Amino acid sequence: MANVTTPQKMLRILDLIEDSPIPVTTEVMLEQLGFTRSTLYRHLKSLSEAGLISSIPDTGFTFGPRITELDYKMRLRDPLISAARPVMAELAKSEHGVALLCRRYRDRVLCIHQEAGDISFRSNYERGLARNLFRGAASRIILAYLSPATINRLYAKFPGEFAAAALGHSAAAARQTLRQIRQQGWEVTEAQVTQGVTGIAAPLFDMRGDILGSLSLTIKAQDLTPTNRNHLIERVRFCSAIIRTAIRQD
Known part of the structure; x- marks a missing residue:
């Protein structure tokens, strides 16, 4: 504990509160964090x-x-x-779905903005809600563009999640599956997060070409047909390209 800095200790307190479904008492913090009582009270005072x-x-x-x-x-x-x-507002309105903007956060993906175009259809992937990297088009397209070293680290940590999401039963197999997603430049998943819901996602990149996040369109599963599948994929990819251009101009 001697090597843990003051900012790191404060972040550990915030992490503990974040992960708890109920308010956290000082006694629980003392037990979970291993701080002295005086250290804990000092940091609680600063954060408060x-x-x-x-x-x-x-x-x-x-x-x-x-x-x-x-x-x-x-x-x-x-x-x-x-x-x-x-x-996103135009995409959601024209395609009668919900557009989601997501970013990677630690080893998960966080929805940072949502636009709904059809009042009869709602996504339960709300702003601020984090999900894993392995299920859902919005997450998997981000995962596909992570470095091989990062994918290897994630596989070592979450081998069961990779297998359950049909991404591969080894790190090499997972990299191959993700390479295929990366080469096509989009991902479509059905009922991986919510039954009866299909997601279509494209990547977003920063100025250096590194993966920044994803743009996705969520629609009712029956609304994706062989007739409109390519149209919807290209619409999401086109909108992603517009956003990338707008970011560069800013």
């Missing part, structure tokens, strides 16, 4: 004063109002969201 956490009497600690404020400012100022919002 910053508004990042809040205490509920006789209940424990949860996230504070500063988190909500930061989320609001992110939605206003994030250049990726700003570039994608009008494109």
Whole structure:
């Protein structure tokens, strides 16, 4: 513990609160984190004063109002969201689905923006919801563009998840499957996250050509037919290209 810096200790507190379905008491923190009581109280005071956490009497600690404020400012100022919002709105409206903008976060994928075009259809992949890298088109297209070293690390950590998602029963097989997805430049999955729902995704890249995230269109499974399949795939890829161009111009 002596080598853990103060910022790292604070992040561990936030991680513990994030992973808990209920407010976290100081006693649970002491047990889980191994901090001394004085160290824990000092960091809780700093995080509380910053508004990042809040205490509920006789209940424990949860996230504070500063988190909500930061989320609001992110939605206003994030250049990726700003570039994608009008494109996503038009895509969702014209194709009667839900457009999702996702980014990789640690070893998972996070939805950072959603646009719905059909009030009769809703996606349960809401903004702020994290999912794994292995299921759903929005996640798998990001996974496909990660480096071989990163894929090897992920396979060593999650071999069962790779196998369950039909990505391969070895690191080499997983890399081959992901190479095929990368070569075609898009991914389509059906009912991998939600029954009766199909996802179509294309990658988004930063200025250096590294994977930044994904744009996906979620529709009812019956709305994807042999007749419109290629059209929808190309629409998502075209919209992804527009967003990439807008980011470069900014």
